[in-house]
Amino acid sequence: MALPDVPVLLQPDHFSPAQTFECGQCFRWDALPDGSYRGVVRGKVLTVSQRGEAIVLEGASQEEYDTFFERYFDQQRDYGAVCRELSALDPTLSQACSLFSGVRILRQEPWEALCSFIFSQNNNIPRIRGIISRFCEQFGEPCAENVFAFPSPERIAQLEPEALAPIRSGFRAKYIIDAARRVAGGALNLEEVAVMELGRAREALQTVHGVGPKVAECVLLYGMGRLEAFPLDVWIKRVMAQFFPGKQPDFFGPCAGIAQQYLFCYCRHMYHLDRPEVS
DNA sequence: GACCAGGTATTGC
DNA sequence: GCAATACATGGT
Secondary structure, X not given: OOOXXXXXXXXXXXXXXXXXXXXXXXXXXXXXXXXXXXXXXXXXXXXXXXXXXXXXXXXXXXXXXXXXXXXXXXXXXXXXXXXXXXXXXXXXXXXXXXXOOOOOOOOOOHHHHHHHHHHOOOOOHHHHHHHHHHHHHHHOOEEEOOEEOOOOHHHHHOOOHHHHHHHOOHHHHHHHHHHHHHHHHOOXXXXXXHHOOHHHXXXXXXXXXXXXXXXXXXXXXXXXXXXXXXXXXXXXXXHHHHXXXXXXXXXXXXXHHHHHHHHHHHHHHHHHHHOOOOO
């Protein structure tokens, strides 16, 4: 038996667990009653919690951190420098940066990101979380009490769309099956897509039925560490029209995807200030 | 009951 | 090509 894992320290500057896990980039990190967050990544149950000035990761060994989770949490990037560069571009963006400076862009697993954002289309975040939760419960390997790994493409590829009925994903079920069959069958190699030239990567992802420009950008940004990707959803289209008319994503530079995430948070934050009665 | 939600495929002009 | 429209489901 392995010894219990020693908690791993995470970079506390420009990293707020709440902002990072609740900014809409991921759907499988849950707040616990004590304010820490529980997630399942690669079949491992993880906890991230604030302890005074420190942020600790439990559930992964130092070696697993070094080989995988450091990159998963984007620990190497200098978000202070990114914020300074973005803030210099525009006052609204500067405000978004300072309000949401604790957001880090997670590098989730490509297959999970692909499924998650297929489920996200024409849908709202609470319901996306519910669908993904049922998806894992129904088809994922159990990895702890009431905890399930994300289902493998091979498992999902064997199913017919009707088999997804219990997760209530609606018309998206057939898209998930198509994605699984392409990935499991080798027609779409996500590891290769991750390092392709951006335009080719977009094309490759959009060969999946149900994956258009927005979902492809989300997979690139949140599942492949491609920070130049810039998902244009309804919120970002609004904020672009209002504050950046005529501007293209490249206006924000090589970390446009981070700018996009700050603006997404900012836009929704402002909306909720205007409508405090809605969640 | 209409409208919306981190869109996309299909259809019609 | 580009503007409507359907698509499942659940919340407001």
